[in-house]
Amino acid sequence: MSRSDELLTVPQVLAELGGVSRRTFYRWRELGRAPVCVQLPNLELRVWRSDLITWLDSRREAA
Secondary structure (H helix, E strand, C coil), X not given: CCCCCCEEEHHHHHXXXXXXXXXXHHHHHHXXXXXXXXXXXXXXXXXXXXXXXXXXXXXXXXX
């Protein structure tokens, strides 16, 4: 995480993923397949942009 990193809300993450549904995202979390999330004291979730990028890179398939 760098100083320019930012915390994304779940709707922002869903938009970055091309419109994945909230239900799908939470299902991925249940299955341990979602990006690493930070749970705030108010129970809202956030994802560091760097963690989202790392998670996406880890899902690349070899051509």
